[in-house]
Amino acid sequence: MHKIFLPLLLLFSSLYSHQLRENYLKISYNKKTQELFVNIEVETRPFEQAYENLLDDNKNGIISFKELRHHQTYLFSYIKKHFILQESNKALSLKDAKLTFHRYKNQTYLTIEKKFINIKLEQLVLHYSLFFSIEKNHKLLLHLDDTRGDYVLSNNDRIYKFSSYPMTQLQRMYIFTKTGFSHILDGLDHLLFILMILLPSIMKGIRHSSIEILKIITTFTLAHSLTLFLSATGILKVNTTFIESSIALSILIVSLLNYFGDYKHINKKIVFLFGLLHGFGFANVLEIAGIKDRLSFIVALFGFNFGVELGQLLVVLFYLPLLYLISISKYKTNGIKLIALFAALISGYWFMQRVGLV
Incomplete structure (x- = not known):
């Protein structure tokens, strides 16, 4: 039995708390004056992890705003x-x-802000390689005005050539579908939660498992x-620390329910409740991207959510052989307990990390 679960345990033992893993570039261009804003x-987390000894002046394990400002010249030079x-x-x-x-x-x-004058947009090219040597799955989300379009630069796509031609909504849909797809695969806490809510389904036998999973x-x-829609559109705002810590707590709760064999309480009601929390977490990317044009935002929102669902489907298909x-x-019972225990330890650590206890 250990041959089945050991690879999974080794995988989750290396996980850290969910991070956005994205930088953001917002550009405005005035065609009449040829001004470029x-x-x-730039998130500082990769710097803090890779160069902790350099940035942590008082060696207390916490890199403060004061320490970041003290090394601002170095950070800016690297960027x-x-x-x-x-x-x-x-x-x-x-x-x-x-x-x-x-x-x-x-x-x-x-945040780095600058205005350039006498710029011809169609002659502008961005070469981007920030953090790829530190974190290969890092991305840059580029937003150019409200009508010209969006793009995602990654380790395999580091160059962007600007154009004065508007991006079509179909192209925007494709970009944000890719973003949503990769976002859920990077969201390790969401992946662990999905596994925890699927585990009880196998206790009802093979015949009923597929229906229960669906x-x-x-x-x-x-x-x-x-909640992705409500949060991204600004209809409902919830404290970020509360949401992130609650997501970790939701994983901890379902993990403990699995461990103690209380499968009946991992039902549609609790999954719906905790799913609301996870939706607020998904909305981060769209909130920061700052797309103001209504139609463009709707297309981006739909594409992003569609990408999340595609990623989620892939995850479920990946889990099915393991569940079988x-x-x-x-x-079976001891196996579920073993996985649930490890998930409880990981999510418990995430919870303490997010509320500032570690």
Whole structure:
């Protein structure tokens, strides 16, 4: 039995709390005056993890705003080497850009703002390689005005050529579908929650398992889609720390229910309730992207949610063979307990981390 569960346990033992793993570039362009306004949001977490010894001046394990500002010149120098805007093959200097640090969604960002004049947009090219040597799945979400379009740069797609031609809504749909798909696969807490709510289905036997899985996943989908819409549109705002810690707590609760064999309480009601929390977590990307055009936002929202559902479907298909192996094993009950215990330990750590206890 240990041969079935050991790879899974090794996988989850290496997990850390869910992070956005994205930087954001917002650009406005005035075609008449040829003025280019650049706003770069760079998360400091990769810096803090890779260069902790350099940034943590008092060696207390916490990198404060004061310490970040103290090393601001170094951080900015690093960014300039890996974020290069070129017009007609000539680099635009970020010298004298406005630099500020701020907190958003439990993460610290360095904001870089600068205005350029006499810029021809169609001759502008961005070369981006920031953090790829530190974190290969890092991304840059680029938003150019409200009508020209959006794009995602990644480790395998590092160059973006600007254009004055508007992006079609179909292209925007494709971009945000890809973003939503990759976002759920990066959201390790969401993946662990899905596994925990699917485990009880195998206790009802093979015949009923597929129907039960379908019901549970449909319930989870409806719930997180609802709050994704409410949060992204600004209709409902909830404290970020509360949401992130509650997501970890939701995993801990269902993990303990699985461990103690109280499967009947992992039902559609509790899945719907916890699914609402996870939907607020999914909305982070769209909130930061700041798309103001109504139609473009609706298309981005629909595409992002569609991508999340595709990613979720892939995850469920990945879990199905594992669930089947557990269901036919004579160690089924102990196997569930083992997985649930480890999930409880991981989510418990996430919870303490998010409320500031560790």
